[in-house]
Amino acid sequence: MTSGQLPFPVLPVRLTISRTTSSHRGDRIAVRITDELSGISFVELSLPLAAFAAAVTGMGDVHAEAEIHGLDLIGQKHESKTETVPFDPSQLGYGAEKGAFTAMLTAAVAPFEVDGWKADLDRTYNMHRVRDGMKGYEVHFHRYVEATEDNIAEKRKNRREYGAPWED
Numbered sequence: 001m002t003s004g005q006l007p008f009p010v011l012p013v014r015l016t017i018s019r020t021t022s023s024h025r026g027d028r029i030a031v032r033i034t035d036e037l038s039g040i041s042f043v044e045l046s047l048p049l050a051a052f053a054a055a056v057t058g059m060g061d062v063h064a065e066a067e068i069h070g071l072d073l074i075g076q077k078h079e080s081k082t083e084t085v086p087f088d089p090s091q092l093g094y095g096a097e098k099g100a101f102t103a104m105l106t107a108a109v110a111p112f113e114v115d116g117w118k119a120d121l122d123r124t125y126n127m128h129r130v131r132d133g134m135k136g137y138e139v140h141f142h143r144y145v146e147a148t149e150d151n152i153a154e155k156r157k158n159r160r161e162y163g164a165p166w167e168d
Contacts (some may be wrong), residue, residue, distance in 0.1 A: 005053040010030055012036040012155040020046075031064075036155045037147045039078045040070035077151050081117070085109050087137040109139055116143035 029052035031045040047055075047064040055062040064143040087108040090099055102121055111117040120140040129138040 012152060012159070014129070019049075035074050037078070037151055038073045038076045038144055040073050042070050042074055043068060073144050075147055077147040078142065078144055080140060080142045082138055082140050084136040085111055085112060085139050086135065088135060103135065105139070106138070109141075112139070112141065116145065117141045118143060 012035075014034040014036055016030075016034070017032050018026065020028050020030050020034075027049050028046050029049060031043075031047075031052075032041050033043040034041045045064045046066075047062065051064065052063050084104075085091040085108050087105060092104065105121060106119075109121070113119060118141060120142060
């Protein structure tokens, strides 16, 4: 795949339109486009109610603010798994600082971060994840891999079966 080229000409995406209220920006419409393969919300638009109304009633060139995320991951397939990592948080003592805990856990997950797998350490400071009588710790891992035509076909099939009856 060359720079700027998507792996497939047409990708399955989700469109979400919602209304937000803010004391300093007023009522706005938020429009989000999410790549169904990677799960990345790669475009998030924000515009005033009047601008949105003008756009959906046929007025062209309506101005909006856009946040762009994860363009390098569009069209890739997101995978996740959970592993029990050998780790004994009791070595740190009760009430250990989160930084010390994270540093020790980072070293423990390193052997598991192979083939593109990355540990999700943001969700790990939780004693409910202890396994095997303080000998293991449940850690979530994720990665992005090249998607296939079969992955796209599966997403489209799921749309028809689970809530998008307008799909062909």
